[in-house]
Amino acid sequence: MNSDCENCTLAYRCVPSAISAKELFRFTNIVSTNEPYQPHDKLFEQSTKADYLYVVKSGSFKTSIQGSSSNPHVNGFFLPGELIGMESMAGNNYLSSSTAIENSLACKINYRQLGALRKDFPLLSDLSVKLYSQTLALSQNILSCVSKQSAAQRLACFILILMKRTKQLNQQASEVYLSMSRQDIASHLGLAVETVSRSFSTLIKQGLIKKTNRLIYITDHSKLQLFSTH
Amino acid sequence: MNSDCENCTLAYRCVPSAISAKELFRFTNIVSTNEPYQPHDKLFEQSTKADYLYVVKSGSFKTSIQGSSSNPHVNGFFLPGELIGMESMAGNNYLSSSTAIENSLACKINYRQLGALRKDFPLLSDLSVKLYSQTLALSQNILSCVSKQSAAQRLACFILILMKRTKQLNQQASEVYLSMSRQDIASHLGLAVETVSRSFSTLIKQGLIKKTNRLIYITDHSKLQLFSTH
């Protein structure tokens, strides 16, 4: 399985951070690291048996929910260091499907065995709760972003959230690459694709951002923040 | 402190379910049960130190986030058996304020001491993860509800989610009492109050629900579901 957590640059905030070096093998035994995915490759499919939790090593992924009769809804995006599938672990089946957005690497953790490991490593239990708590906080952030009245505000808020998340790894503060399509952004924010485009134009005209294709420069961070809250 | 978990009807899905009867005192020592709250009473205030987790015993609560410059946004509603404050536990401070919606009872758990208890009760660790996972799933459900395009769809979806949650306690399947004001619903769904009113009228005209004030009867559950997904 060739699992390599020792040399991972994300290990300090991933599961290994809760496990002593000499017992790390007990974790590497239940994880497959650095599995490659190409755009449109699926990590897992909605309603299939949920056995694995995934960690994004590089690239990015999305999750989407297929309702009975409607278009699928993009529920979330996942950046390096973030976990995919957390909400599905209480039930038996995945609640959403997950697909790679770009060329990416992910690590696949057997969930039940991870649960067993928690019994022997109290720090792992603490880490689990902490990660869940943070993820829930993020989810609520996105909720208040999506429930904002104007489309441009939602987009501004979305960009800011994404920037905050990338900044945790990468300190260049004023630049975000949006790896997802406008269609995905639109679905995620509950807007039409055209409205997303127009909202980008609005933010540019107001001098808050610049962009070339999917690369966004924040020219005035505080004004953008102000704009997003109105 | 007079904590009474032994006779609680919700104990089977609350923390006590993970602790053996003879050691239950270790939990009752760190919880104050059945504290009364009246409408507008606060459980906690945003940005203050987050020391306690709350469980709704009866009645209902809401959480709201106060942005820097805008109106507060109602982030969530909480029914009996549900936990309030989970998302704030990774940081030091509460990320939102919580207020009672009606006459209610809540139990107050010291979070740090609860964390210590996890080390001695593996089942409690499992329960924590399960509850977080379920809460995250709910949060994502609400997200896809709020990002629906039409106002009536959002409201339909909101009613269905609320009904599913009340049904877990109370088996009368076709009736929900909405304890929160239209204003709160509007804020939560990202709509104007008037639009919420009109959306109720729409659902009634379509024969999906009936209502008298805040009490909702679902007349055609499957059609309502269909309508909410469009």
Place this chain on the structure above:
DNA sequence: CGCGCTCTTGATCTTCGTCAACGTGAGTGG
């Protein structure tokens, strides 16, 4: 070069936010 795909921009129609008026019920004080 043409073809497909994504993104953008423009024109029109629908929906929702805003402002206003009105209805209802609870609480208050005469």
Place this chain on the structure above:
DNA sequence: CCACTCACGTTGACGAAGATCAAGAGCGCG
């Protein structure tokens, strides 16, 4: 008991914002 107020909810009219339809621009790829 009845007016009065006040909070809450509903309904109508109108204007603004966004969805939809249509067209065109930019780009990678065969």
